[in-house]
Amino acid sequence: EVQLVESGGDLAQPGGSLRLSCVVSEITFSNYAMSWVRQAPGKGLEWVSTISGSGSSTYYADSVKGRFTISRDNSKNTLYLQMNSLRAEDTAVYYCAKARGRFGDLDYWGQGTLVTVSS
Amino acid sequence: DIQMTQSPSSLSASAGDRVTITCRASQSISGYLNWYQHKPGKAPKFLIYAASSLQSGVPSRFSGSGSGTEFTLTISSLQPEDFATYYCQQSYSTPYTFGQGTKLEIK
Numbered sequence: 001e002v003q004l005v006e007s008g009g010d011l012a013q014p015g016g017s018l019r020l021s022c023v024v025s026e027i028t029f030s031n032y033a034m035s036w037v038r039q040a041p042g043k044g045l046e047w048v049s050t051i052s053g054s055g056s057s058t059y060y061a062d063s064v065k066g067r068f069t070i071s072r073d074n075s076k077n078t079l080y081l082q083m084n085s086l087r088a089e090d091t092a093v094y095y096c097a098k099a100r101g102r103f104g105d106l107d108y109w110g111q112g113t114l115v116t117v118s119s
Numbered sequence: 120d121i122q123m124t125q126s127p128s129s130l131s132a133s134a135g136d137r138v139t140i141t142c143r144a145s146q147s148i149s150g151y152l153n154w155y156q157h158k159p160g161k162a163p164k165f166l167i168y169a170a171s172s173l174q175s176g177v178p179s180r181f182s183g184s185g186s187g188t189e190f191t192l193t194i195s196s197l198q199p200e201d202f203a204t205y206y207c208q209q210s211y212s213t214p215y216t217f218g219q220g221t222k223l224e225i226k
Contacts, residue, residue, distance in 0.1 A: 047217065104208070
């Protein structure tokens with residue numbers, strides 16, 4: 001069974017940085033695009049970013065463009081999200097998700113990691 | 120950006136009921152529409168892709184239909200484990216927008 005385990009969520013100050021990680025097992029990791037999706041408290045799901053299997057192509061929501069960077073290390077089966085210039089509105093549970101084939105079709109998800117941005 | 124609008128936002132139903140959730144896109148997305156189930160504190164679950172294809176392992180009481188701008192998710196006979204929030208999502212183009220969610224509650 002495919003497993004995705006996120007880590008790195010924490011309390012950060014406005015303007016601060018955090019790096020999230022997601023370790024994926026039981027798949028040939030480099031064959032699949034990966035995404036980050038978040039859910040702010042009391043809100044719905046919001047797509048954040050996607051990276052291709054090779055890492056050569058990346059896509060971002062306008063709300064995080066220029067502040068967040070998605071990357072991957074295929075030798076470690078690990079996905080990353082570097083989050084800089086954090087804002088209160090970035091407070092959310094962040095999920096990593098695997099693409100089924102088409103980049104936006106997210107067939108397996110992790111349990112999420114909580115990021116809180118507050119002074 | 121493509122806006123996704125679900126209706127209703129919440130729904131009360133009983134076990135055994137048939138329920139339908141509608142999702143509308145602000146422009147045509149062909150058949151690139153997914154449905155997810157989400158329970159508090161859990162990972163979202165992928166139910167249906169390409170508007171009507173059932174993900175492996177998902178019970179056959181779930182079905183999807185539609186194309187272009189209007190789509191539906193139907194649960195033919197609600198089971199206790201189906202009470203959750205359901206989201207549609209378009210995978211036609213980035214940003215891969217989600218609907219606002221439909222919370223399915225026990226009547």
